[in-house]
Amino acid sequence: MVFFRNLRGLTQPLLSLCFLYLLPGLSGCNVHSNCRPADLSCHEGSFLLFARQALPRFLYAATAPGPVQLYTIDYRTGLLTSSNSVSGGSNPFHAAVDPAGRFLFVSSYGGNLFLAFSINQDTGALAQTGSASSGISNPVGTVTDPTGRFAYIVNNSAPFNVSMYSIGSSGTLTALSPATVAATTLSRFLIFDPQSRFAFVVNTNPAVVSQYTMNASTGVLTTNASFSLPGTNSNGAVIESTGQFLYVANFALNTISMLTINQSTGTLSNPNGTIATGTSPYDLAIDPNSRFLYSLNQGGTIDVFSINRVSGSLTLLSTTTVAATGSGIRVDPTGKFVYAASQAGNVITVFSINQSSGALTQIAVTNVGAIVNGIGLAGQTLF
Secondary structure (H helix, E strand, O other), rough: EEEEEOOOOOOOOOOEEEHHHHHHHOOOOOOOOOOOHHHHHOOOOOOEEEEEOOEEEEEEEEEEEEEEEEEEEEOOOOOEEEEEEEEEOOOOEEEOOOOOOOOOOEEEEEOEEEEEEEOOOOOOOOEEEEEEEOOOOEEEEEEEOOOOEEEEEEEOOOEEEEEEEOOOOOOEEEEEEEEEEOOOEEEEEEEOOOOOOOOEEOOOOOEEEEEEEEEEOOOOEEEEEEEEEEOOOEEEEOOOOOOEEEEEEEEEOEEEEEEEEEEOOOEEEOOOOOEEEOOOOEEEEOOOOOOEEEEEEEEOEEEEEEEEEOOEEEEEEEEEEEOOOOOEEEEEOOOOOOEEOOOOOEEEEEEOOOOOOEEEEEEEEOOOEEEEEEEEEEEEEEO
């Protein structure tokens, strides 16, 4: 968060703007950067312009054989500090944070559980608020819709479907009606368009994307046919911020499919084909401004692509090395840092992002001490 007094020094684009009028009686010192509202004191009658922006606060690592480990994030440097851990059931596979950073959802692959936790907004500590087991079968990908009202978990074993829940105000899970929607064999990850209109599940064998429409009132997903991908064993997927383009990592072919989303029907097409990546692309991430796409490749590299905002096509910009067998990649809410989890060495590598080129520079490697299956980031708007 950055505060500007009397509109001077306004040199960077802001996510959202508000005016704050300081009432008579307030007095004191200078307005400064990176301050909380409680830190503010200015001459009476001053106007302040401030930027409202989410900052990275906490990182959660789902590790095998069981704990979910918490790290606090220094949002100035991007560095991680180990804090504590909680049980994530048997072999937690994936961790997802709701858009407001209030709750964490974890899939317990070995325990056939969907776990919900509240996030302490000061410390990041987790407290379990709910769990679901009915119909859960080797769950993998977890996600909330962009409104944060509904949570979903993808079941990787027969009958290969998606379980659907509403999220209570305290983080409890309540099954929707119907409670599941069909997917395809070996379902992996679920992703929503930014407007909560459409959803997509990546299935590995055969490599297809199951397409869905979403009822905004009930959260229920309705099957909307499927779209075939090249090869087999597709994995991570990501949608850019306008909701027009979907990208899928084709693990076996070392490519990314560049798909276009029909804005009326939610169905997919592939006018841009595929683009080559490093060996075995597993997970994808996009910066908040949808300028750059990052492909975490299990062969030990991260590819950086630029995104054509008109056509959705990708152009390779650079490649950097990282520990092999990557299992998850995330960009922080400010677009300054990338976090890449790797099972080789059981580490999370922190990179800074060059704001002009998107290139990555390694700044730290954190040894987790256990196999990292997936990571989730919690941001927080401080004002």
